[in-house]
Amino acid sequence: MKAIYIMWLRQIKRYWRSRGRMVGALGQPILFLVALGFGLGPIYAKAGGGDFIQFLAPGVIAMTILFSSMFSGMEVIWDRQFGFLKETLVAPVPRLHIMLGKVLGGATISFFQGAIVFLITLIAGFRPTLSFIWLAILFMFVIAVLFTSLGVAIASQLDDMQSFPIIMNFLIMPLFFLSGAVFPLAGIPQTLALITNLNPLTYGVDGVRGALTGIYHFSPTLDLAVITFLSVLTLILGTYMFSKVEA
Amino acid sequence: MAFEMINVSHLTKKFGTFSAVDDVSFSVAKGKIVAFLGPNGAGKTTTIRMLTTLLRPDSGTIKLNGIDPLTQKDAARKLFGIVFQDPSLDNELTAFENLEFHGILYGVPLEIRRERIESMLAFVGLEERRNDFVKNFSGGMKRRLEIARGLIHNPPLLFLDEPTLGLDPQTRNKLWDYVKKANKKEGMTVFLTTHYMEEADKVADEIVIIDKGKIIARGSSKELQKKTKTSSLEQAFLKLTGHSLREEKGEAKDRARYQNRMWGGR
Numbered sequence: 001m002k003a004i005y006i007m008w009l010r011q012i013k014r015y016w017r018s019r020g021r022m023v024g025a026l027g028q029p030i031l032f033l034v035a036l037g038f039g040l041g042p043i044y045a046k047a048g049g050g051d052f053i054q055f056l057a058p059g060v061i062a063m064t065i066l067f068s069s070m071f072s073g074m075e076v077i078w079d080r081q082f083g084f085l086k087e088t089l090v091a092p093v094p095r096l097h098i099m100l101g102k103v104l105g106g107a108t109i110s111f112f113q114g115a116i117v118f119l120i121t122l123i124a125g126f127r128p129t130l131s132f133i134w135l136a137i138l139f140m141f142v143i144a145v146l147f148t149s150l151g152v153a154i155a156s157q158l159d160d161m162q163s164f165p166i167i168m169n170f171l172i173m174p175l176f177f178l179s180g181a182v183f184p185l186a187g188i189p190q191t192l193a194l195i196t197n198l199n200p201l202t203y204g205v206d207g208v209r210g211a212l213t214g215i216y217h218f219s220p221t222l223d224l225a226v227i228t229f230l231s232v233l234t235l236i237l238g239t240y241m242f243s244k245v246e247a
Numbered sequence: 248m249a250f251e252m253i254n255v256s257h258l259t260k261k262f263g264t265f266s267a268v269d270d271v272s273f274s275v276a277k278g279k280i281v282a283f284l285g286p287n288g289a290g291k292t293t294t295i296r297m298l299t300t301l302l303r304p305d306s307g308t309i310k311l312n313g314i315d316p317l318t319q320k321d322a323a324r325k326l327f328g329i330v331f332q333d334p335s336l337d338n339e340l341t342a343f344e345n346l347e348f349h350g351i352l353y354g355v356p357l358e359i360r361r362e363r364i365e366s367m368l369a370f371v372g373l374e375e376r377r378n379d380f381v382k383n384f385s386g387g388m389k390r391r392l393e394i395a396r397g398l399i400h401n402p403p404l405l406f407l408d409e410p411t412l413g414l415d416p417q418t419r420n421k422l423w424d425y426v427k428k429a430n431k432k433e434g435m436t437v438f439l440t441t442h443y444m445e446e447a448d449k450v451a452d453e454i455v456i457i458d459k460g461k462i463i464a465r466g467s468s469k470e471l472q473k474k475t476k477t478s479s480l481e482q483a484f485l486k487l488t489g490h491s492l493r494e495e496k497g498e499a500k501d502r503a504r505y506q507n508r509m510w511g512g513r
Binding site for chain 1: 296299300301302303321322324325327329331333334335336337338339340344347348349351352353354396
């Protein structure tokens with residue numbers, strides 16, 4: 001158990017010490033919020049959809065968590081590059097604990113980034129209902145766990161720095177754009193609906209949006225069940241893949 | 248067997264068609280200091296990686312104090328400490344934090360841990376730099392910190408993979424004195440590699456020489472000199488392994504290592 005804590009603590013310390021990373025990671029969400037929120041807002045309102053910021057803000061929060069989580073796998077690649085990975089690999093600790101420490105560390109950071117973006121959306125005009133904020137927090141955290149596990153699992157299979165960001169962008173962009181983060185899922189073409197229904201982030205976005213605005217496309221139970229199930233599955237898969245890592 | 252700390256039999260590891268370690272068998276008795284010598288690319292580090300659960304052998308068996316590191320990984324990992332050939336510190340943490348991290352991972356209880364960290368920091372002369380970030384350390388300081396880290400949990404078996412590379416003679420002497428003392432006092436078994444023959448000569452009870460993935464000689468320094476009719480371990484080594492220069496097989500890991508050096512590692 002202590003191993004999980006120290007792995008977690010290490011990542012929090014590293015994060016806290018690189019403020020540049022903290023601030024830099026906020027650029028993209030703010031860009032999406034401003035460009036899409038204010039750019040498409042008037043058209044959305046004209047089409048009868050109401051305030052687009054109300055719709056978009058939860059999507060941008062989920063996006064922040066998705067990006068930050070997936071890229072926390074990068075830490076594994078850095079550790080390999082700088083040799084520190086060997087130190088964790090020879091430690092007499094079950095791989096599940098190491099994986100849990102890594103995932104909880106990455107997920108905490110991603111959650112924190114998501115929380116900062118949440119505050120920014122408030123400035124941008126987002127007006128959530130706060131009675132289910134705890135549910136939104138839960139959704140944010142489970143999304144973070146799911147995609148951090150995925151990021152770490154992928155990173156554990158790669159041994160060079162160059163391919164990871166490329167693979168990540170290849171995955172992150174479709175996950176984000178095909179999730180209902182930027183457009184409502186009601187009335188979309190069937191093929192697209194099929195794809196969005198297969199995308200785990202769709203349920204995460206729907207959960208956060210539902211908890212904060214009261215409008216669900218699916219239901220909170222289905223959303224939570226799907227992403228919790230996938231989180232556990234990815235965590236187990238990631239642990240297995242990580243246990244096979246050689247150095 | 249109870250008196251064997253390391254037992255390796257028919258160990259083989261291939262990278263593609265290249266046999267890095269080729270049907271290697273040897274054993275190390277408890278409480279011995281054994282130097283594992285060989286030219287670059289002979290298979291020393293590959294062997295250590297297999298012994299320390301970092302790499303799966305293609306075939307052969309390993310026993311560490313009777314424990315199979317392939318199937319009982321965590322039990323085997325509890326047994327040894329290792330100082331790696333390549334840097335393996337977290338540069339974004341302080342010296343103290345690196346040692347604390349290690350101590351916790353190895354389950355060293357708080358009070359003993361703090362005491363050990365203090366004494367090891369003093370031992371490697373870094374007690375005044377304890378709260379400095381490792382990224383600001385010189386190569387030698389990093390090396391010393393890694394040595395301190397490998398010793399924090401007082402392992403019954405210690406692997407030292409070229410531990411003195413890039414260290415000044417003062418630190419080298421200190422390290423070997425410590426290793427000999429821990430070996431005498433606590434019966435710590437030591438398995439080391441080095442390119443400095445005089446170090447091997449000075450500390451090791453037994454020398455094992457590996458070349459091109461195969462063990463070509465073993466015995467005490469005296470025995471090897473006698474066998475090769477030479478008057479120093481270095482001459483014996485050269486006679487056994489030849490004078491030609493070796494080329495190490497480059498792989499992704501090596502590329503990473505060079506990149507890492509460029510990025511400000513050692």
